[in-house]
Amino acid sequence: MVKVEVKPNVLQWVIKRMDNFDRLKDQFPNIDKWINQESQPTLKQLEKLAKMTAVPLGYFFLPNPPEEKLSIPHYRTVRDEGAVRPSPNLLETVQTMERRQQWMRDYLIQLGNPPLNYVGRANLSMDPKLVAQDMRRTLSLEDGWASKQSTWQEALRNLIRKTEDIGIIVVINGVVGNNTHRKLDVAEFRGFVLIDDYAPLIFINGRDGKAAQMFTLAHELAHIWYGASAAFDLKNLQPADAEIENACNKAAAEFLVPEDELIIIWKQVGQSEDRFEQVARHFKVSEIVAARRALDLNLVTKEEFFLFYEDYMKRLQQQTEQTKTNGGNFYATQTMRIGRHFAEAVIRAAKEGTILYREAYQLTGLSGSTFDKFAEYVDTGRYV
Template sequence: MVVRVAIKPVLLEWAIKRSGRSMSEIEHKFPKVQQWLAESYQPSFKQLEDFAAFTYTPFGYFFLQAPPKEMLPIPLYRTLDSQQEPNEASVNLIDTIQTMQSRQNWLRDYLIERGADPLSFVQSANIHDNVAEVARHIRKTLKLTTDWAAEHTTWTDALNFLRETIEDIGILVVVNGIVGNNTHRKLDPQEFRGFVLVDEYSPLLFINGADGKAAQMFTLAHELAHVFFGYSAAFDLRGSLPSADLIEVKCDQVAAEFLVPAYEFKVAWDQAEKTDNIFQHMARKFKVSEIVIARRSLDLAFIDKPAFFSFYERYQAEERKTKAAQSGGGNFFANQKFRIGKRFAESVILATKEGSLLYSEAYQLTGLRGKTFDEFANSIGYEV
């Protein structure tokens, strides 16, 4: 006997809108969805389960009296005015933050059980502190010199080094452009470029990997500042500019000073003006992308906003072309190191090896199962 389930149409409509899927996609998968909406026919229990999975909706939500008001657990700072509610977000962003919170909570408990001390640098800066002093404090914590980036061959090398250095001091860094490993659920960089979950044991930085590579270093530095100030948040940094909120402005200023100190920039600018391409020359010197240099030029009033946005749009267009020309999604296991985060992955693998974490729990935390989990562990130097 097939069990039919009476569902309020408003819940079905809400789930469809929330998923971001088109009605044609829904109707192709569920030919009788219009009848469900009209209440002339009811879905079976199995059909409702499939519908929940297809629309990324928790199954229990369909038995509520009205759609829940889902809000992000952290502020979402937007650069430009928006018609959206302050903390209204896509299901992809909500699901991603919830997954990261689960990982963070597990690692926090794991570290506390093993007697780890809280990280002293978390919330060690005050929002009213001098920008240059905070940037120096961050560099000192990371054991970096003022010209650390210049020691690397390219700015992408410098970016990789910075990410690894941040993980070395106890911060989780995740880079992903999709929800988990679901290539059909792409994260929109127009909605957010990254977010930060501050915690004194397991702070987490998430970079939207769908964003252009050139912008990711600034996003990473901006997120790092959030940890030192002690503010969790998501942000879009539209056009590489912050929202008007004080904490966003301050994190932006610190990130800029951390990557390209004002004094060194001003000294180098005089020499760069004699070259054919100022931004390119400065980018090579400081080992950051040209976007970061252009943004710093704007901050320090070497160029105005129209000049900055003109350059920014051209650079983004070229980067999109380059990205479109690239084929394939890269090595799966190499991607996992970024999508899961090296520090978190190592902790999960070690906990599994010592028997304090069940394999089923490890699979749930990493999104990798069975042989795939084992092969990933091997790929980063662990045998399970």
Template sequence: MSAVRISEQLLSWALRRANLTEDHLVRKFPLIHEWVAGRRYPTLKQLEELAKATRTPLGYFFMDEPPDESLPIPHFRTLDDGAPRQPSPDLIETIHAMQHRQEWMRESLMARGQEPLPFVRSVRPDEDPRTVARRMREVLGFGDCWATAYPSWSNALRASRGAIDDAGILVVVDGVVGNNTSRKLSPDEFRGFVLVDEYAPLLFVNGGDSKAAQMFTLAHELAHVFLGGSAAFDLRAMQPAKNPTERACNRAAAEFLVPEDALRRIWPSVQGNPEPHQAVARHFKVSTLVAARRALDLRLISRDQFFEFYNSYLDATHRAAEGKKEGGNFCSDQNLRVGRRFATEVANAAAEGRLLYSEAYDLTGLYGNTFHRYAGLIGMGRAHQ
């Protein structure tokens, strides 16, 4: 088979884009060094395999220069040196997939005469975070210290996801690209993103992150819906980027989870505790990570104290994750990955003939019997195809 002449520049770009080096690929592609140097060229079959390995559309290799793959939304980073960074194929594909879901949901709701959600973009970044947090709780039907009614913070997290979904906001929690378990989403690149829309706002939480961090990410994203800005963010150490809206969302999220007045009231009784963050976490039904971050926000502890706790927390989390088996309840998993409300809308449309089943499968990432099994579990039954 004849060789295909490709640009060394494009090949090097594809490797950087996929966060790979020549050494990563040399076992599968023994001539990779020769290709990058331009001394030899791959066959079409080899190029197809290389495109798959680097998660690069095959057609890109035939372009004159690398394409501009900027994200459709801002990507805020806590530690940003201003240098341009190439987003990963995983993040790009995930955002595009969620945009596709959102666009379909928006059109479906509008076709049914759904009114715009009144709380979207309803507050300003300069408003008092207590006011913003109160508005967020009102929309979800929560009181000031709402989470204290639940036996644990994980139950409170589950309840908040359900309330957000009931309010008309799509919530997706996933740690991989599509159904490809070999393509894990990196929390170091992004903890989540939000796509703001008056009819179908969508929150995406990186399921590869710890559950403790997911709680804050979800609240931060919810604040974005009220303040009105779509964005992705990494929230390193649960700290925002140097952006007014990001900081406003962080303040509102913190107040939503742990109200300042309530924490100041109990702090004198817990600060002498050997594990004060554990005591705060138990009281407010949040994770110890959220409790520690809130204490830092209110200057109840120093930055050194926070990062000492934060680093030890990360170490403990990584140790606990080692050797942990994957898996879970099928219906619960799909409620996270697809969303009960979104899946119900899709299943209804397919059953009524407004949507082809092939399109329903693509929208949900569930195919054939798997789609119908989930539809049955959420009360939709098995529609005739």
């Protein structure tokens, strides 16, 4: 068997990337000896290690570990001491989305599509209220649009559709690709946005509760208006201490729950025990978004907000644990993980012969009959 020399510092770097070191030791009992250079792994063992740790095989042959950085700013609500290393799951997810975005951009340019005029249309000197109004107008959402939806869940689905209809790729996924063993950490990021004047892309961490996804989507939409790519955690729905994050948060809050309208509603329900529920029901947002907006406008104190937030999250966790799911519709899940707008473009390009089916498989992560059935599912419009 061919032995391969791997630098100890590279192996130590790989170990730090692994969430479950005990599992790594179980699979590779001699890894300490490799680090101490008492023995060396075989190529087959390295291939297995690369797959388990999601490290490209070529990295094991480097003299020093690579310095992995996100290509976009990562705003965190609570600043950690020192630099925060992005997880392999976040890095790979951003890189995958960047590849898809680049393909989409090239495809749209080849079709002769013009750039999207709303990308970067706002600036930090603008009133967030005006930015929110322009967002609603561009998305063809009339004033009070959400109150006409039956539930906030339906309002969220409608907002996603409207967002995709104006040319924005929207992806919702809680794992890396389709690997259910590699879950995305909500504590690390709730979402990110990649700016492009042809194919802006919004990614929402599907591991987050749907109650918070509405605010994340609105926040990411605001980033597109301001023309700023970013990843963010929005801990407790609070922005990081950065000017762009505060601007996006204000625009998102105004977009979902307009101040003038809330003030009128609050005069009627502000003293009620179920005030957040009543506000949420009117604006078709979750109670947590309603409470967050009340805090924005100093209608409640921070203490009141956080007491409610903690209680709400506990109740939500209990409901989640009690709810049994059967995994849902595979193709509906894939539509969210790939993005309807992007999927339609890839399917169309493959059918027209603009790209080979092999490339379509690589872009979507689906192949063969699974891709064919997915294409049929998307074409029939049953994802709506």
